[in-house]
Amino acid sequence: MRMVDIIEKKRDGQILTKQEIEYFINEYTNDNIPDYQASSLAMAIYFQDMNDDERAALTMAMVNSGDVIDLSDIEGIKVDKHSTGGVGDTTTLVLAPLVASVGVPVAKMSGRGLGHTGGTIDKLESVEGFHVEISEDKFVKLVNEAKVAVIGQSGNLTPADKKLYGLRDVTGTVNSIPLIASSIMSKKIAAGADAIVLDVKTGNGAFMKTIEEAEALAHAMVRIGNNVGRNTMAIISDMGQPLGNAIGNALEVKEAIETLQGKGPKDLTELVMTLGSQMIVVGGKAKDLGEARQLLENAIQNGSALETFRTFLENQDGDGSVVDDVEKLPQAKYQIELLAPKSGIVTEIVANEIGVASMMLGAGRQTKEDDIDLSVGLILHKKVGDKVNEGEALLTIHSNKEQIDDVKDKLNQNITISQTGTEPTLIHKIITE
Numbered sequence: 001m002r003m004v005d006i007i008e009k010k011r012d013g014q015i016l017t018k019q020e021i022e023y024f025i026n027e028y029t030n031d032n033i034p035d036y037q038a039s040s041l042a043m044a045i046y047f048q049d050m051n052d053d054e055r056a057a058l059t060m061a062m063v064n065s066g067d068v069i070d071l072s073d074i075e076g077i078k079v080d081k082h083s084t085g086g087v088g089d090t091t092t093l094v095l096a097p098l099v100a101s102v103g104v105p106v107a108k109m110s111g112r113g114l115g116h117t118g119g120t121i122d123k124l125e126s127v128e129g130f131h132v133e134i135s136e137d138k139f140v141k142l143v144n145e146a147k148v149a150v151i152g153q154s155g156n157l158t159p160a161d162k163k164l165y166g167l168r169d170v171t172g173t174v175n176s177i178p179l180i181a182s183s184i185m186s187k188k189i190a191a192g193a194d195a196i197v198l199d200v201k202t203g204n205g206a207f208m209k210t211i212e213e214a215e216a217l218a219h220a221m222v223r224i225g226n227n228v229g230r231n232t233m234a235i236i237s238d239m240g241q242p243l244g245n246a247i248g249n250a251l252e253v254k255e256a257i258e259t260l261q262g263k264g265p266k267d268l269t270e271l272v273m274t275l276g277s278q279m280i281v282v283g284g285k286a287k288d289l290g291e292a293r294q295l296l297e298n299a300i301q302n303g304s305a306l307e308t309f310r311t312f313l314e315n316q317d318g319d320g321s322v323v324d325d326v327e328k329l330p331q332a333k334y335q336i337e338l339l340a341p342k343s344g345i346v347t348e349i350v351a352n353e354i355g356v357a358s359m360m361l362g363a364g365r366q367t368k369e370d371d372i373d374l375s376v377g378l379i380l381h382k383k384v385g386d387k388v389n390e391g392e393a394l395l396t397i398h399s400n401k402e403q404i405d406d407v408k409d410k411l412n413q414n415i416t417i418s419q420t421g422t423e424p425t426l427i428h429k430i431i432t433e
Contacts, residue, residue: 003027003037010044018057025061029160035167042164042173050178055220056227058178062186065160069109071192073140076105077231079283080193081275082184084208084217086201087355088242092120093256094264094272095279097309100147101299104283107143108150109157109191117355117363118249118372121152126250126329126374130318148312158186180207181220188230195231195282197275198222202428203240205351211236211428218431233278234431237271238424241349241384244268248363248377250329251398257323260306267383267426273297274427330375332398338411340388347421349384350414357410361399376400378411385423 001023010016024041027033050058071078079099083089096106110120110132117123124130132152134142142149161183168174188196198221201207202214218234225232244265246255258264259272273293280292299305306323314320322328358364362373379396382388394415397404 003033003041007037007040007044010041010048013048015051016054016057018053021054021057022061025058025065025160029065029163038164039167039171039173042168042171042176042179045178046173046176052223052227055178055182055224059182059185059189059224060228062158062160062164062182063190066156066158066190068190069136069157069192071107071140071143071194074105074107074143076103077283078105078107078143078192078194079197079279080106080108080188080191080195081197081199081279082188083199084184084201084206086239086243087205087351087358088117088244088247088252090123090244090246090252090256090259090268091199091272091275093123093253094259094268095276096148096150097312098260098272098296098299098305099276099279099283100312101305101308102280102285102295103147104280104285105143106148106279107139107192108148109153110150111153112365117247117252117358117377118365118374120150122372122374123249123252124150124313124318126253127313127318127322128328130313130316132316134316142315146308146311146315148308149315150312153191157190161186177216177220180217181224185221185224185228189225189228193230195279196225196233197278197282198232198234199271199275200234200236201239202236203238203351205242205355206239215429215431218429222431231282233282235274235278236428236431237274238426238428239351240424242351242354242380243271245380245383246377247355247358247380248361248398249372249374250331251377251379253322254326254329257306257309257326260300260309260323262300270426274430278430278432332373332375332377333400334398334402336397336399336404337393338395338397338408340382340390340392340394340417341412342417343390344388344417344419345421346382346384346386346388346394346415347418348414348416349380353410353414354378357407357414360407360410361397361401361404373400383423385421388417 200218208214277292286292310320361376
């Protein structure tokens with residue numbers, strides 16, 4: 001088998017066989033195919049696309065390029081959730097204990113974040129003592145006992161994806177549906193999930209800017225999952241503005257606790273309920289989404305969701321008493337209000353730029369080596385569609401620096417107040433094919 005023949009075949013719009021795709025992934029991972037040939041094939045895929053069988057074969061070839069986590073010792077259907085990213089995306093912090101409290105095991109493998117705020121692990125480390133450096137045996141034991149645990153990502157999970165993504169990033173081939181879909185799904189499958197729920201974001205704070213792009217990606221990932229034996233569902237949700245009110249690590253943990261108490265922001269609560277209902281259905285604990293939602297609402301109302309979060313934190317040496325007293329979370333030195341320059345209706349909050357403002361405070365990393373300030377961030381008081389009066393607080397800046405004119409300028413440039421406006425749609429579509 002020759003790589004040049006595979007490139008020419010895809011260049012001409014033909015369908016690659018499973019063996020050809022496996023040959024490419026195996027040989028490229030083992031440094032036997034040069035970058036210029038791999039980038040040539042990626043560009044051919046970018047222009048010629050792949051059918052469902054090719055996408056499934058590419059995904060599984062990347063899964064099998066490295067470690068595959070075996071969760072078979074965990075009882076029940078292991079459900080994983082993936083979001084394509086956003087600003088203020090606190091869903092995992094709420095969903096993991098909420099879904100676990102209904103009896104669906106959540107064995108979560110998470111990473112640290114680059115960008116606006118930390119990743120799920122960074123956020124959880126806002127809780128004193130919490131850590132993810134636990135053995136796989138303890139991980140399995142905790143999920144069997146409490147239905148939820150979080151562990152750090154394996155160093156050798158889908159090495160083919162890491163290598164191929166680095167190449168795509170510098171050759172103009174990132175924005176390709178089959179390459180994006182196989183990249184995301186390979187990591188979820190290698191992490192041991194039996195079933196997968198996807199939250200595909202759309203809007204100015206998302207990778208997929210239009211609903212059409214997001215829908216194409218969601219359908220692609222759902223089909224890949226189902227084709228390789230993983231029950232997969234998806235929703236398309238809005239990321240035109242930050243989700244919830246909190247942006248920042250400790251601030252998002254506080255908001256997650258409030259949401260588990262039934263006092264969370266309307267949009268975050270609705271998204272959690274929608275995703276959680278899908279997780280309950282694919283986890284086999286409910287026949288339909290309506291029954292699943294009722295189970296979740298009951299878990300919040302009777303306090304079992306919050307108690308599951310407490311147990312989860314304590315099982316990984318965190319201070320579970322933060323669920324009773326959120327003031328135990330890291331606190332920033334200064335709270336500075338950003339005031340509305342005029343009266344009207346908030347018509348735009350540019351999610352990705354608001355995220356940048358949070359990162360400027362120290363809430364996120366620009367490089368892997370950067371330290372994160374867990375206490376800083378933003379709390380929004382107004383969302384798109386809300387009325388505001390001149391001089392009223394649009395948001396509060398939590399900072400450990402008193403002089404933050406650059407942050408204020410960034411925020412003012414990316415919040416628009418007009419005389420008319422409407423509340424945006426949060427959930428655009430639910431995909432259950």
